[in-house]
Amino acid sequence: MEVDDFIIVSSEEDLTDLDYRNMADNILTDIDMLIEELRETLWPLNRFIHKNPELAFKEYKAHDSLTEFMRKQEGWKVTSSAYGMETAWVATYDSGQAGPVVSFNAEMDALPNLGHACGHNLIAIASVAASLATARVMKRRNLTGKVIVFGTPGEEGTGGGKIRLLEAGAFEGVDISLISHPGIFNNSPFVRTTAFVRLEVEYHGRAAHAANSPWLGINALDALVICYNAISALRQQTMPSDVIGMNITNGGAAPNIIHAFAAGAIVIRAASTHRLQELQEKVLSCVQAGAVATGAEEKVKVIKGYADHVPNRVLARSYTKYWKLMPGVPDPPIPPEGQVTWVKASTDQGNISYALPSVNASFAIPPGPNRGPPHSPEFEKISGTKDAFERSLRVAKALAGTAVDVISEPRLLDEVKRQWKRDMNDIS
Numbered sequence: 538m539e540v541d542d543f544i545i546v547s548s549e550e551d552l553t554d555l556d557y558r559n560m561a562d563n564i565l566t567d568i569d570m571l572i573e574e575l576r577e578t579l580w581p582l583n584r585f586i587h588k589n590p591e592l593a594f595k596e597y598k599a600h601d602s603l604t605e606f607m608r609k610q611e612g613w614k615v616t617s618s619a620y621g622m623e624t625a626w627v628a629t630y631d632s633g634q635a636g637p638v639v640s641f642n643a644e645m646d647a648l649p650n651l652g653h654a655c656g657h658n659l660i661a662i663a664s665v666a667a668s669l670a671t672a673r674v675m676k677r678r679n680l681t682g683k684v685i686v687f688g689t690p691g692e693e694g695t696g697g698g699k700i701r702l703l704e705a706g707a708f709e710g711v712d713i714s715l716i717s718h719p720g721i722f723n724n725s726p727f728v729r730t731t732a733f734v735r736l737e738v739e740y741h742g743r744a745a746h747a748a749n750s751p752w753l754g755i756n757a758l759d760a761l762v763i764c765y766n767a768i769s770a771l772r773q774q775t776m777p778s779d780v781i782g783m784n785i786t787n788g789g790a791a792p793n794i795i796h797a798f799a800a801g802a803i804v805i806r807a808a809s810t811h812r813l814q815e816l817q818e819k820v821l822s823c824v825q826a827g828a829v830a831t832g833a834e835e836k837v838k839v840i841k842g843y844a845d846h847v848p849n850r851v852l853a854r855s856y857t858k859y860w861k862l863m864p865g866v867p868d869p870p871i872p873p874e875g876q877v878t879w880v881k882a883s884t885d886q887g888n889i890s891y892a893l894p895s896v897n898a899s900f901a902i903p904p905g906p907n908r909g910p911p912h913s914p915e916f917e918k919i920s921g922t923k924d925a926f927e928r929s930l931r932v933a934k935a936l937a938g939t940a941v942d943v944i945s946e947p948r949l950l951d952e953v954k955r956q957w958k959r960d961m962n963d964i965s
Contacts (some may be wrong), residue, residue, distance in 0.1 A: 561938065564945075565862050567677060568937045571670045572930055579662055580926060582606055586658040587921040590647030593691035594698070599645035600624040603661060603688055610669060612676070619688075620705040625698060626688035627707070630672035636682025637950050639940040640708070641668045642689045642699060642716040642886065654917035655693065656719035656902070659929040663717045666933035671940040682944045685711065689885075695735055695840050697885040703892055712950055713852060713943055714895045716886050717932045719920060720911055721904040724871050725878035726848065726856035726935075728899045731780070731806040732813040733842035733883040738764065738824055742833040744797035754795025758788060760827035760835070761799040767823035768803070778808040779816055780881065806883065809964065810844045810891075844887040847960050849894040850875060851953045852939055856898055859938030863931060869901060882911075894957040896939065900932045 582602060589598045600617065607615045607628040616627045624645070641664035644657040668686045675682065687707060691698035702708065718728075740761050745754025768783055775781065783803045789796035805820055807813040821837065828835040857871050872878060878899060886897045902925040909915025919925055943950050 561858055561862055564674065564941050565859055565934065565938055567674050568670045568934050568941070569863075571673045572666050572934055572937070575666055575669060576930065578606075579666055579930070580923075583658055583662045583926050583929075584921065586645065586661060587653050590652035591645070592649060593646045593693050593696045594622065594624060596624040596645040596690050599661070600626055600688060600690075603643065603645070603665065604628070606665070607686070612672065620702055620707055622690055622698065622701060624688070624690040625702065628668070628686040630668070630675070630684040632675055632681045632683065634681035636680065637944045638683040638685065638710055638712045639671065639943055640685040640687060640711045640714050641665075641936065641940075642687050642714060642889070644689055644692045644716070646691055646693050648693055648912060651912065651914065652917045653920050654913060655911050656916070656920035656925070657692070659719045659902070659920055659925055660717060662926065663929040663933045663936065664715070666930060667715065667936035667940065670933065670937040671944070674937070674941050675944060678945065680941075680944050684940070692885055695842055697843060697888065699885040700843075700888050703888060708889065708892060711893060713849075713940075713953060714886070714889045714893055715852070715936050715939060716896070717898040717900055717929075717936065718884070719900055719902050719925065719929070720880075721901050721908060721916070722869070722910070723878050723880070723899040724860070724867065724869055724901050726853040726860075726896050726898040727850060727872070727876065728846060728848055728878045728880055728897050729808070730846040730880050730887055730897070731778070731808060731883050732810045732845040732887065733804060733806040734813060734817055735840040735842055736803040736805070736817075736820065736824070737800070737838040737840065738803060739800045739836040740798070740827060740833040741836065742795070742797050742831065745795040747793050747795055751795055754797075755832045756795045757799040757831075757833045758796040760831040760833040761785060761801055762827075763830050764824050764827035765801065767826045768820060771819055771823060775816070776808070776812070778879075778881075779812070780806040781816070781820065806881070808845060811964065843883040843885045844891050846884060846887040846895065846897050847890040847964065848877075848896060849953055849957055849960070851949070851956045852894060852896045852943075855939040855942045855949075856896060856935045859935040860931075863934060867901065867928070867931075891961070894953045896936075898932060898936065900928060902928045
């Protein structure tokens with residue numbers, strides 16, 4: 538504008554909220570149009586994955602259908618069976634010039650006996666749609682950088698396909714990681730999850746006849762029961778966010794002997810990886826107590842689980858902006874900025890969040906009549922509905938907007954990384 542014959546040019550610092558809203562509106566208009574163009578081809582893909590549930594690291598049909606779909610998209614390079622995993626895959630769009638590298642994770646696996654009761658078909662569709670829209674906006678606006686989609690197998694259980702990808706170097710040079718997860722309770726990009734670990738415990742004693750010569754035996758089952766009771770007592774002094782579960786996997790051979798062998802499994806969850814380590818030490822003391830009390834020998838196999846997810850508030854702010862700009866904002870509302878949404882579940886996206894800035898956006902799909910949550914038969918049914926698919930596309934648009942913000946606003950990525958470093962320092 539002109540003031541007294543001078544022309545004043547607004548710098549980036551002088552941009553108002555209205556300016557940013559107009560910029561976001563323009564970006565969202567492009568994204569919305571591009572994803573709507575994909576709607577008719579994404580719906581059959583979503584249905585195919587939902588109707589063909591596959592267990593962790595055996596997602597062959599999902600792998601093949603998703604990679605075939607991505608190969609049909611202009612400008613994408615697709616690698617099947619990536620990083621030594623049969624069902625992992627990578628699709629990359631490269632502008633040809635240096636710039637930010639944004640990534641999306643596409644989960645694919647289902648639950649034993651429950652199919653897609655965790656809605657991973659929706660996660661895959663949201664990430665694929667968001668990545669394609671991001672790449673097309675980049676091309677349309679001559680933006681530089683890369684978009685990468687990782688097909689990440691084996692999230693259910695303790696396999697951790699993302700962890701294997703991370704250890705194999707797949708995320709080297711990647712600036713941010715974006716993913717989503719369906720449920721019925723939350724719409725939030727600022728999600729924290731729990732860290733967990735699994736302990737498999739064995740006690741080895743000495744067999745003896747329980748009537749003739751019990752004094753000659755060492756009772757491994759007694760050791761396991763003492764451990765179980767010690768953990769039950771420990772729960773009285775744990776934090777509200779701590780969860781310890783245990784079951785007996787081998788309770789001895791017969792009722793009339795002193796048991797030479799007994800075994801159990803323990804799963805520990807905590808709000809942070811640091812707290813998980815503290816809790817694990819306390820649980821291991823309970824395991825040792827059983828051995829000390831009975832004379833049995835204990836053996837513990839530690840199966841690494843997943844780290845807690847640490848969300849990036851700068852990325853979450855961008856996601857929220859696009860979520861609210863779209864018409865028909867669904868309930869429940871996204872919480873106020875900075876208010877954490879706690880989900881007492883675990884994901885290997887948590888490990889990613891310790892390596893680079895991450896968003897794991899929770900989104901609510903229309904529930905069934907009994908409001909069955911994830912990991913229920915009812916949720917399996919609703920995760921395959923058109924309404925759930927429509928909600929995943931809304932998520933895809935917000936994820937794509939977040940990615941485009943990072944690519945198009947030079948100093949935003951610096952802010953994202955500074956926030957991530959502050960979060961990591963606070964944790965340590």
